[in-house]
Amino acid sequence: MACHNQAYLTKYDMVSDVKPGGTFLLDCAWKPEELDAHLPSKVKKYIANNNVNFYIIDATDIAAKRIGNVKVKNTVLQSAFFALAKILPAAEAVEYMKKMAYKSYIKKGQAMVDLNYAAIDAGADAFIKVEVPEAWKTCADDAPKAPATGTRPALVKAVNELLEPISSMAGDSLPVSAFADNPDGTFQQGAAAYEKRGVAVNVPLWHAENCVQCNTCSFVCPHAAIRPAAMTAEEAAAAPEGTPFAARPVLKTNYKFTMTVSALDCMGCTLCVKACPVTKKALENAEKTVAAEHPEYDAKTAAKEAAKLAAPKIALEMVPQAKGLAQQGAFDYAVAHVAEKPELVGNTIKGSQFKQPLLEFSGSCAGCAETSYARLVTQLFGERMYISNATGCSSIWGGAAPATPYTVNKESGHGPAWCNSLFEDNAEHGLGMYLGQKVLREKLIGYVRELNEMVGEGELKTACENYLSTLDDGKANEAATKALVAAMEASTCEKCAALREKILAEKEYLSKKSIWIFGGDGWAYDIGFGGLDHVLASGEDVNVFVFDTEVYSNTGGQASKASNLGQVAQFAAAGKAIGKKNLAEIAMSYGYVYVAQVAMGADMNQLLKALTEAEAYHGPSLIIGYAPCEMHGVKGGMQNCQLEMKKAVDAGYWQMFRYNPTLETGKLTVDSKAPSADYIGFIKSENRYARLAQTNPERAEALFEKAKENAAAKYQRLEKMSELYK
């Protein structure tokens, strides 16, 4: 038996299926002498008492350092498994594995095949036999896991009684009565924060001395695992010992600044480090210096030396989880005890990150662009958001009940109300959400008008008037609603007591809500398009965000109408023969739909503008966000997700623009510059295209050339269309 993730030892029962005298292989970062301290007592006892042959291997280290690509870790482990299992003679097993590796990876190029060959060779003898101490037989039991605690009793109950058994795979033992609190399928938001899966091998470590407090790292994080905190002197004083602070306070304030990291929630994607401008600059400078001083270095050596040289100047670096864990206390403290500083919050890269994210620790892939977008949306509008979510990746990471990653803020307990709908009717479902709250709110607005007529001059009247004059402005109405509720609760006016009571009974529906319809391209371009079109046409005030991965990601990579010419996908094995559907232009044809295309990694400010404008528009809005995906085979992996977006825009592969119906002139703003980089070079850097060049070079050449022409024409067309809308 083999266990490929050390975190599972604590979470699941991994060893009791090993037969006495059997073999157990554990992939871990621990050295033999560290095992006693890290292994759960149950595991140690079972191994020792059952005479288990116990081996460990650090496959991540081998794959990353010896082979040079952490992705082949599984191949290393497979080879180690066969070497130990001895199902076949060792040499024969290696031969079979290499044959299969060739068959599986030749489509991705000989380099990928060679990597796997190296991994097979490396794995065959890279394990270490552990001498099991006699003491393990009788070691003391671990203290039982303490039940979860927190300030939200209903959530705590759900975590202890549902999430815990379900995520340890004991969900089938739950009686029906365990779900008595969830008769309608509603679950408490925020349970994901209790998972603390700790699955990242490496996590970021913040260097206070070099940070410029731009918050870009936090802005790109898909899992909300790295967050700035601005603390008053008192808050800072109460922070856990060793919490690092930047030397200078937050600009124009006295707040002490720290960047907190949750090593247990991080997925190790490295996006934050890649996005850090300080780190990037330091590395670039160091690379230049090394190149100038040591032109004789090969690429690998040069990179190593540059990293060493840059080290004292970087603000973020990836370190093993164990080391990064030292930052957990500060993170947990800030989440639980540091108050939001409203004056720091704003619609900027920096300001948006001083707001509590209301999507955190989801199960999306490491580096996922979708959750980076969605997390940001919750920071801007989350407290008054309703989300209708189409089936697809976003419904999986968004609602893997009972581990709910959408959460509520700590001040008022408000957060996104989230519901998953079917693939084919999500837009309609979201419109229904909108219409439902609209009816309730309009009734209440009527009551407030009555109330306003009824009461004399004074605080309550002012509050009514403020409320009534801000009905259409989400942000202003949120504040006015709070004030109105407070004024109603404080009021002693007797003749309006009954009316106040009626309003207060439904106070949650008073403020303007922000209705969002989320889904992927499979939903928006294909299966749910009929409904999406219908909802956009309706003219109602809903906001649609499309996570455009250009493929059905969640079901294994089938081509959608968002897939592009030449792209290889399921049902398009020979490269898609027709171009990408122009969903944005279709929506623009209505004239009264706000439409934007965005690419976070290419222009974060454009994204912020689009989100803010879309939400403020009193009609339907559609934002299509480019979302590179694990399925794309981005060169270097998903740590380059955000950089890939910039490359896509530079090469003219993706266009950024905003069509705003409220503008009198210049409704269509093209935010992308004219393409400056090589289109074909760009697409060939992604496996979803490169694969075709491998299997069918002639067809690839023809399709890629046509795709390039299409892309150029698309940009020209956009520019011409902006004339059309002048």
Place this chain on the structure above:
Amino acid sequence: MACHNQAYLTKYDMVSDVKPGGTFLLDCAWKPEELDAHLPSKVKKYIANNNVNFYIIDATDIAAKRIGNVKVKNTVLQSAFFALAKILPAAEAVEYMKKMAYKSYIKKGQAMVDLNYAAIDAGADAFIKVEVPEAWKTCADDAPKAPATGTRPALVKAVNELLEPISSMAGDSLPVSAFADNPDGTFQQGAAAYEKRGVAVNVPLWHAENCVQCNTCSFVCPHAAIRPAAMTAEEAAAAPEGTPFAARPVLKTNYKFTMTVSALDCMGCTLCVKACPVTKKALENAEKTVAAEHPEYDAKTAAKEAAKLAAPKIALEMVPQAKGLAQQGAFDYAVAHVAEKPELVGNTIKGSQFKQPLLEFSGSCAGCAETSYARLVTQLFGERMYISNATGCSSIWGGAAPATPYTVNKESGHGPAWCNSLFEDNAEHGLGMYLGQKVLREKLIGYVRELNEMVGEGELKTACENYLSTLDDGKANEAATKALVAAMEASTCEKCAALREKILAEKEYLSKKSIWIFGGDGWAYDIGFGGLDHVLASGEDVNVFVFDTEVYSNTGGQASKASNLGQVAQFAAAGKAIGKKNLAEIAMSYGYVYVAQVAMGADMNQLLKALTEAEAYHGPSLIIGYAPCEMHGVKGGMQNCQLEMKKAVDAGYWQMFRYNPTLETGKLTVDSKAPSADYIGFIKSENRYARLAQTNPERAEALFEKAKENAAAKYQRLEKMSELYK
């Protein structure tokens, strides 16, 4: 009991439910003294033997001549019914009816209310008591109806065994075994020709001496009830006595020309008379003369006098059915015995009408624009057409089984293969039809390639080569396929006998087919749009025709996304608040979809161009045809359907254009001229808009003004877009 259509007396058992001594009211054009000759023997016997009080009334005559609007015929009859039935005291009945008339029609204006008041007053005493002759008690039985005959035994069987009992409302008496020929739901095409419903009150009468042989009357006829025939001397000689012929032969030929009319299939819509350029000119001239000579005449008198003056110069006029029936023999003869003259057939108004229509005598409303379009399409491509039809009006008039109006040509027995699909998946269903025949055909093409390799020089090889070189050209391939089949059948080559046999076994799939997807705006803009978009995006060679009535016609007039700003419909009682969806622009966004908007009555040649280009394009095509509908409340009724299209285009209400992806430059041709007529004046002439001006004049003014702006902007946008596509 009352019977409001004299044709029903023969078709159904109308009297046997009248109790002895009861009252029977018949609406008919017959005078009392003509009854003996016209009434079926069964009816006469029942009336006489059961002491039935028998009354007749000519409601059409009363409504048309005494009240001035044939539409109130039913109100006349209602009033007569109550006067005779004596359920209420007569005065009270009149009062109730007037109250209801007010309630029902005030939305359509006081004039409409007044018309109904007049009809109520007129109907109350306009019936005539028939003195029932004693002889009726013992009159001789009518000869039994002869069973249908014809040259297609399977169809004849279906007509006699299914159509006859079902359409006399005895379908529920049929045993399951009666459907043994239809186990898969397939019905014989062409059964509608056996219905001969004879429901038109007035039908056209052709005046050979004034006709210029332009065929426009036939071009606009929704029911294919008026058709030109070009006859050889022999054919003309064999024509029924009294068949009128034009003095001069068909241009550049010796064929004798006659315009034939089927009074029994005509619906009396009058479109042909309205479309006749000779008749129109004659009337206009006469009106001018009368106006000049008798300025003192009121409008009604002037119109009457002008009609009298024009009479000797017109080519078509509406006459009572009985008079028009004299033309039936010539029509039936031409259909059955006059051969097509291929050299006269072409893609022109005139030429298209020398081709047998393969949609005839459907149950569509009188004046229906949809069947005018569809009939024309069958004349252009019907022999090699597959039609997938969405649910809606077009599925009702297209497939009211067992009365099938799609038919086959008399030469080869080919005609449209028609199938109705659901509302929500018709485009996909049509794509499936396309893909099915594509697979079959591609297999056969492979066989022909083999055959071509196998045979030596000679007729068969030439036929193979001609076939293979015309694969993508529908018309040319049709001829080449005929030649190939003949050559294969004639061939004696032994070594290729097996191959020939294989090909001939599936010869129907050899030629290029013309795949059409038909549906209304409810389907294309709304319920089936998701699928339509998917099919257009597929790039496959299918043709879509949308009958755009701007409303769900068949289900009673619900608003669709094709409905326009300010239009009153179900679910849009206060006038639709948002504009019409731009389906054409959406389709154009793909770049590889042929897209056209047409309006037959505004530009017949543009329609012909669009149909021909769309069908010839080797990719998806979308044609959106403007189709005024009974639901619109067009001024003067559906006799003005075709004229209304012209008005719509002149006012900028509808735009005509063609987007042809095959063109290198100038892909988008705007065929409409800049609007020259008053937009608001135009829409107010239709009840669907005028109604709003009545019920909510302020809202109407605002919406109409906005609609006018939208229309102007739409035309400008089109012109700018044509720049975009230059």
